[in-house]
Amino acid sequence: MKNARFILPLSLLTMVFVQSCIEHEVIPPPEQKVDLDCYFDGFLNGISLSLTENVDGNYGSATKAQNILPAPDFSNERYYFTMTSNQTSRAITIGLGSVYWDGAVDYSPSTTQFNTFMATTVTPPYSDGAFAGFEVKYTDANDIVWSSQEASPNFQEVNFTYTKQESDNTGDYSKFICDFDCYVYKQDPVTLAWDSIRIQANEFRGWFKRN
Numbered sequence: 001m002k003n004a005r006f007i008l009p010l011s012l013l014t015m016v017f018v019q020s021c022i023e024h025e026v027i028p029p030p031e032q033k034v035d036l037d038c039y040f041d042g043f044l045n046g047i048s049l050s051l052t053e054n055v056d057g058n059y060g061s062a063t064k065a066q067n068i069l070p071a072p073d074f075s076n077e078r079y080y081f082t083m084t085s086n087q088t089s090r091a092i093t094i095g096l097g098s099v100y101w102d103g104a105v106d107y108s109p110s111t112t113q114f115n116t117f118m119a120t121t122v123t124p125p126y127s128d129g130a131f132a133g134f135e136v137k138y139t140d141a142n143d144i145v146w147s148s149q150e151a152s153p154n155f156q157e158v159n160f161t162y163t164k165q166e167s168d169n170t171g172d173y174s175k176f177i178c179d180f181d182c183y184v185y186k187q188d189p190v191t192l193a194w195d196s197i198r199i200q201a202n203e204f205r206g207w208f209k210r211n
Contacts, residue, residue, distance in 0.1 A: 042202020075103030095130030118174035156182035
């Protein structure tokens with residue numbers, strides 16, 4: 001009986017020890033990813049053009065351009081989004097700028113500067129190179145680029161009807177929906193005559209990326 005009373009507590013102690021040594025799997029929480037989608041639907045000289053993500057090789061991409069200036073001047077940064085295809089040269093690109101910051105202090109604008117600029121830019125003016133506003137470029141089926149002009153004599157407007165700032169481990173984004181009505185132009189390299197296309201009644205969904 002003495003041995004039995006001794007063995008029982010010892011077995012319980014062994015079970016407790018074994019259980020305490022079992023490693024429990026730690027499952028990390030799922031990573032939050034910004035949901036990005038894009039499309040362009042509109043009319044070019046009255047002819048419908050639709051560029052839909054994952055249809056006919058269409059996809060969206062965001063880029064940016066910097067103009068770094070020495071102090072005391074402020075540097076500036078412009079943002080671009082393109083709907084294009086890996087099956088054809090046709091593409092629509094819009095640009096928006098500029099965000100200004102001290103290039104001697106940091107390599108790019110802060111997240112706050114980026115978000116504030118995007119959230120408060122609703123009806124920007126047209127601007128060549130998107131240095132002080134909005135720009136449109138259309139690449140046709142012959143790989144010819146047509147561009148909006150700041151000093152266009154024709155009617156032009158743009159409205160950002162939706163913007164939403166989101167971030168994940170890949171960067172900071174400003175998701176947008178905009179519509180615009182403008183003429184884009186190309187110049188004949190021989191005759192130097194200008195030709196134009198009107199882009200109107202459209203909706204463009206995409207995103208700008210800070211970094």
